Amino acid sequence: MNxxxxxxxxxxxxxxxxxxxxxxxxxxxAGDWLYEKSGRHPLLNPVPIAIILxxxxxxxxxxxxxxxxxxxxxxxxxxxxxxxxxxVPLYQQIETLTKSGPALLAGVLIGSGTAAxxxxxxxxxxxxxxxTLYSIAPKSVTAPIAMGISEQxxxxxxxxxxxxxxxxxxxxxxxxxxxxxxxxxxxRARGLAMGVAAHGxxxxxxxxxxxxxxxxxxxxxxxxxxATAILIPLIFALVF
Amino acid sequence: MIIRYLALILICQLAGETVQVxxxxxxxxxxxxxxxxxxxxxxxxxxxxxxxxxAGGLLRHLALLFVPAGVGVMLHVPRLADEWxxxxxxxxxxxxxxxxxxxxxxxxxGRSTLRDEDxx
Numbered sequence: 001m002n003x004x005x006x007x008x009x010x011x012x013x014x015x016x017x018x019x020x021x022x023x024x025x026x027x028x029x030a031g032d033w034l035y036e037k038s039g040r041h042p043l044l045n046p047v048p049i050a051i052i053l054x055x056x057x058x059x060x061x062x063x064x065x066x067x068x069x070x071x072x073x074x075x076x077x078x079x080x081x082x083x084x085x086x087x088v089p090l091y092q093q094i095e096t097l098t099k100s101g102p103a104l105l106a107g108v109l110i111g112s113g114t115a116a117x118x119x120x121x122x123x124x125x126x127x128x129x130x131x132t133l134y135s136i137a138p139k140s141v142t143a144p145i146a147m148g149i150s151e152q153x154x155x156x157x158x159x160x161x162x163x164x165x166x167x168x169x170x171x172x173x174x175x176x177x178x179x180x181x182x183x184x185x186x187x188r189a190r191g192l193a194m195g196v197a198a199h200g201x202x203x204x205x206x207x208x209x210x211x212x213x214x215x216x217x218x219x220x221x222x223x224x225x226x227a228t229a230i231l232i233p234l235i236f237a238l239v240f
Numbered sequence: 241m242i243i244r245y246l247a248l249i250l251i252c253q254l255a256g257e258t259v260q261v262x263x264x265x266x267x268x269x270x271x272x273x274x275x276x277x278x279x280x281x282x283x284x285x286x287x288x289x290x291x292x293x294x295a296g297g298l299l300r301h302l303a304l305l306f307v308p309a310g311v312g313v314m315l316h317v318p319r320l321a322d323e324w325x326x327x328x329x330x331x332x333x334x335x336x337x338x339x340x341x342x343x344x345x346x347x348x349x350g351r352s353t354l355r356d357e358d359x360x
Contacts, residue, residue, distance in 0.1 A: 051307060088291065162312070189343045197338035
C-alpha cells in the first residue's frame with residue numbers, strides 16, 4: 001500500500017466548502033485568543049489577525065480566493081441578517097435618542113458628512129482611482145452597510161471591507177487621543193464621535209471606557225449607517 | 241438563537257430586498273429590512289425576549305462576519321500598494337478629523353441637556 005499523497009489530499013480538501021468555513025472560524029478563534037491574551041489591546045483586533053492568517057495560508061498554498069469563499073460564504077451571508085438585527089440596539093436606545101435629540105442628530109449628520117466627505121476628498125486629492133474612491137467613501141460605516149453602499153456605487157465591496165476595518169482600528173487606537181486634545185468633556189459626545197467615525201470597533205472601545213459613551217457610540221453607528229446609506233447614493237446619483 | 245425570530249429577521253431582510261428591487265432606491269436591502277424591523281418594534285412598543293436573544297447572537301460576533309470579505313484583501317494587494325498614499329490620507333487624517341468634528345458638534349449643541357453624570 002502506498003503512503004497517502006498529502007498534496008492530493010490538500011487539493012481535494014481545498015475545494016470542499018467545509019475547509020473554507022472551518023478555516024474562517026479557526027483563524028478567528030486564534031485571533032480572539034491573542035486579543036484576550038493581550039488584555040484586549042486595540043492593535044491586536046481579532047479581525048485583521050484572522051484575515052492575515054487566512055490570506056497568508058491561501059497565498060502560501062496557492063489556493064484561489066474564490067475556492068476559499070465557496071465555504072466562507074456561509075459566514076459572509078450572515079452580514080445581511082446582522083444588519084437587520086441592528087434595529088434591536090437602536091430600539092433599546094430610543095429613550096436616550098429622544099432625550100438628547102437635536103444635538104445627537106446634528107452630530108450624526110454633520111459627522112456622517114464629514115467622515116464620507118473627508119474620505120472621498122482626501123482620497124481624491126491623493127490621486128485615487130475611481131474604483132478606490134467609490135470603495136472608500138463609506139469607510140466609516142459599519143461593514144455590512146458600507147459594503148452594500150460600495151456595491152451600489154460601483155466600488156469593490158471586498159476592498160471596502162478592508163478599508164472599513166482599517167478605519168475602525170485607526171479610530172479605536174487614536175480616537176481617544178484626539179478627543180483629549182480637543183478637550184471634549186461630555187461622554188455622550190465622545191461616544192457619538194467614536195460610533196460615527198469608527199463604527200463597531202470604535203463602539204467596542206467606547207464601551208470599555210464608559211457605559212454612556214458606549215450606548216451613544218452604538219446608537220451613532222446605527223444612525224450613521226442609515227444616514228450614509230440613504231445620503232451617499234442619493235448625492236452620487238444627483239452629482240455624477 | 242430562536243428559530244421563530246431568526247425567521248422574522250430573514251423575512252424583514254427579504255421584504256427589504258424586495259422593496260429595493262421593486263423601487264430601485266439606492267439603499268441596500270438589509271438596511272431597508274432594519275428600518276422595517278425598527279418600525280415594527282415602534283408599533284409593537286416592546287422587544288420580545290426571543291428577538292433580543294437572537295439579535296444579540298447575530299451581533300455578538302459581528303466582527304467574525306467581516307472576515308471572509310476581508311480575506312479579499314489578497315485580491316487588492318497590488319491596488320493598495322499602488323494607491324497607499326490616497327488610502328492613508330482618507331483613513332488616518334480623514335477618520336480623526338471626523339471624530340473631532342462630530343464630538344465638537346455634539347458637545348456644543350448638547351450643553352443644555354448635559355447631566356452631571358455624563359461629564360468626564
